[in-house]
Amino acid sequence: MNRIITQLFFFLFVVFGLQQNFAQKGNVQIIGKVVEEANQQPIAFATVILKNKNTNENISGTTTSDDGSFEMTSKTPDFYIEVSFMGFATKTIKNFTTKNGQADFGLIVLKADVETLEDVTIIAEKSQTEFKLDKKVFNVGKDLISSGASAMEVLNNVPSVNVSIEGAISLRGSEGVQILINGKPSVLTNGDSNGLGTITADMIQSVEVITNPSAKYNAEGTSGIINLILKKDEKKGINGSVTLNTGSPNNHSVGLSLNKRTEKFNIFSQFGVGRRTFPFESERTNTYPATATSTERELTTIGDGNKNEKFYNVVLGTDYHINENNVITLSGNFAFEDESEDSDLAYYNYLAGTLNETTYRNENTTATNPKWQYDLQYKKDFEDHKDHSLLLSATGSFFGKDKKSLFEDINSTNSSDLQKTATDFKEAEYSFKLDYTHPFWEKYKFETGFQYDMNDVSNDYSVANLINDEYIIDPNFTNIFDYDQKVLGVYGTTSYEGEKWGIMLGLRLEDTNVNTLLKNTNEKNDQKYTNLFPSLHSSYKFTDDFSMQVGYSRRIRRPNLWNLNPFTSFRDKFNISAGNPNLQPEFTDSYEFTAIYKFNKGNVNLGVYHLYTTDVMERITSTDGLVYITQPENIGTNAATGLELNMKYNPFRWFTLTGNFNYNYFDRKGDYEETSFDFTGDRFTSRMTGKFKLPAKFDLEVSGNYSSKYKTLQGENNDNLFANLGVRKKILKGKMVLNLSVRDVFASRVFESFRNIDGNTVSSTYKRGRFVTFGVSFGFGKGEAMEFSGHKRF
Structure with missing residues (x-):
């Protein structure tokens, strides 16, 4: 242990410029090259210390260059060298020959020493x-x-x-x-x-x-x-790992990662295959109060189902270093998903508190989703300054969905109606980008560039009803929706950054063209808008441990495809949703003040922010007295002021506590169809995570999450509390990692909401339940075991 700490001390001594250059005429010139034993690859930044043979005291030192070579000069012939690098056994060389004033140590081979590395104590x-x-x-x-x-x-x-x-x-x-x-x-x-x-x-x-x-x-x-x-x-060299995951409900996968790095090339690849299931349970109650012409009615819908997915994934890519200042990257990703979904809905219709009728709606859905992505990039670093650079990139992606659903409605007399829906969805996205950075003088920098994004979608959707043993297309719900969006962005920023204070000014222009078309009915909606997005940032460092930062930027949130797509959902025939082709983008002015204080065992990050948003996109629900229809609309403005506190505290080497608290107060103002939606409210979210390093190289992580109740445009969402747990174990000197995770330990993550629509009320509950996953990861070659398994983001 002391030997390693001493080596690190002298490594820092060398790196931070305390070394001296003894290169003088008549002295011994010392040269050599340090490589790895496993693959003879050079080791950059290895420490070479020159020592006195008689006293064993340090004379001088240096570090190896990118190709592993080093050069020093000694005033005395009575010396030896000691070569070390993190993760490798230190090598001492006392036997060598000097010829013509030069000591050539040739190739110095270091052997990996992972076990020693695990016991290292860092003091700087x-x-x-x-x-x-x-x-x-x-x-x-x-x-x-x-x-x-x-x-x-x-x-x-x-x-x-x-x-x-x-x-x-x-x-x-x-x-x-x-x-x-x-x-x-x-x-x-x-x-x-x-x-x-x-x-x-x-x-x-x-x-x-x-x-x-x-x-x-x-x-x-x-x-x-x-x-x-x-x-x-x-x-450099080969990095590889294999992962195997299994879990409940039904979460099984196998993955392989293989990377090869050489002086010119970095080749990386991944292969994955698996299957998983996402169950859900839901309950919804629609209440229609009594009127002068009708009695009170209540419709309770209880549903459950499973979404099953088989997936296959391939990633291939390479970095080609043309030379020290130019690199080209080409990468691609292909994935294929095979989905099936079964769900059942039961409708309980009450009149004046008495069950009047029970009906059922069953769904069987299959879908295949091919998707691919590519990325071609070129980066040039200019030699005159480390921050002088040019970056060109082109990316493209495709996502397709061939989906078919069969719905069966069964009434109280056991007679049934059948309905089919079919979706042929294709989406292609392309992006071209250029970024140029040019420093001038010592502390000033100018950046400029452009980005051009294209999004092209075609969604062929049909609904057919079984009539007299024949499926007849329903023209009211059958159409082809084409969506085409193009965004051109041009920006420029200029900045000054000193030792303690800095400021950055920026301006971005974005020109947006959106065209939507319902082909069968020839309904068009074209939107074109050009906007400026300024930004201002500044920071000041009072001490090394205390800094402040302020910032302003203007942002845009454009309505996405699903917000614009007018097709309705047929999963629940009494509660349907649709998009709105006339939806406009919302704009936000974002102001932020942040301070960070670092202390010996952690840090505290405090932020205050204010967001003012216009043309807020909200989903509005209306009813005809039986069916509820939800559609997005632009409803007024929202002013939100918030406080965020992040904390990380490491009181012991074996325990780390991380906390996050976010509170915001909002003021909503808006009108829709002569109805006022003005209201105020607040909400907060918090998360606390404890990480424990246990004996026998076990790691334990426990986290708790809480979201408060808060108002919405037509009602409120209830609070939410849940916990996650994970245990990790490293074996075989870190080459293998065993990982057990439990999401929603107590199955308490339940989403509950309440809505009031023109005197009618809707209450709903939705939950997924507990997920348990066990994973094994093994690293081979120079690879490291991957510590976390892949996951599906819901």
Whole structure:
């Protein structure tokens, strides 16, 4: 242990410039190259210490370059060298020959020493969080680099970010976060894959957290961006792992990850296959009060069902380093899903409190979903400055769904009616992007670029009823819906960043064209709008432990395909929903103030924010006295003021406590069809997670989540409380990881809501229940076991 700490101390001594250069004429020149024993790959940044043979004292030192080579000079011939690198056994060389004033040590081979690495105690270079102009940057230190650590474990140490035992990444309590790698989208960040598990902690230089994006980023609203910055000295050689998961209800999968890194190429691949089931239970009560012409009626609908899915996934990609300053990346992802769903609805019709009639509606649905994605990127780093760069990228994706449903209605006399629906859905998305960054003077920087996004959809939907033993198409609900959206964005930002203070100004212009068409009825709706999105960010560092940041940005939320698609849902014939082709986008002005305080055993992050949104998109429910129809509409404005508190406390090496609390007060104003929807309310969410390092290399994670009751436009949603639990065990020196997770331990995650529509009331309950998953992951070659299993985001 003392030997390792001493090596680390001298490594820091060398890296931070305390070394001296003894290169003088007449001295001994020392050269050599350090490589790995397993594959003879060079080791960059290995520490080479020059020692006195007589006193064993340190004379000087250096670190190896990218190709593993090193060069030093000694004033005395009485020396020897000691070579070390994290994760490898230290090598001492005392026997060598000197010829013509040069000591050539040739290839110095280091042997991997994982067991020693697991026992390392780091006394310096801890991870640090700092504020930049429009982001928080978490610089990854040596304290996170241990055998088996993955990008997931790094993210779990970042303030405002939490990673569950299953690998669900959330920012400020929301999972709607975009993950980038070196500022670019990647198939490795797909939420349904284990891609991030293939990136190990020692490959990551820093993590950028952006909660209020600047004009550089797409103005479409998201909960934030997390950007992983990888080191240039990526681990070379073969990285591979195999995962096997099983669970209840029905969650089984096998995955293989294989990566090969060389001096010029980084080839990565993933293969996965599995099947899973998502059960659900629901209950809904529609109440119609008595009037002068009718008695009180109540319709209670009780449903349950299972969605079954078989999935296949392939990821292939490569990075080609043309030279030190130019790299091309090409990657692709193909997936195929085979779905089946069975559900049953029972309708209990009451008149004046007495059961009058019971009917049933059964559904049988099958669907196949092919989908693919590709990504082609080119990045150039200019030699005049480390931040002077050009990035070009082109991405494309396709999603298809061939879906068929059969509905059977059974009445009280046991006679039945049959109805079929069919969907042929095709969606293609393309994006082209250019980003150029040019620093000028010492502390100023200018960024500019453009992005062009295209989204093309065709949805062929039909409904047919069985009449006289023949299915007859219902023209009222049969149509082809075409949706075409194009967005062109151009931006520019300029910034100043000093030692303590900085400011960034940005402006983004986005031109949007949306065209929708119902072909059978020739109903068109074309929208075109051009908008400016300014941003302003500033930060000030009072001390190394206390910083503040303020920001403003204007955002847009465009209505998506499903909000615009007018087709109705036929799953529940008394409660149907549809889109609205006339829906307009909503705009939000976002203001934010954040302060972070770091102390010895943790940090506290306090944020205050205000969001003002116009043309708010809300789902409005109306009724004809029997059937309830829900459709999105633009309803007025919403002003929300909130407080967020994030805390991470590590009082002991074996225990970490993470907490998140978010409160906001909102003021809604709006009118729809001569009805006022003005009201005020508040809500809060909280999460507390405890992580325990137990004996025998067991890890335990327990989390509790609570969401308060809050008002909605036509009613309220009830509070929600649930808990998750996970246990992890590393064996075989971290090469194998066993993982057990339980989501919703007490099956208490129940979604309850209440609506009041023109004096009629609707109360509904929906739940999925408990999920238990057990996973095994094994790393081979230089690979690390992936610590988290893939998961389906509901």
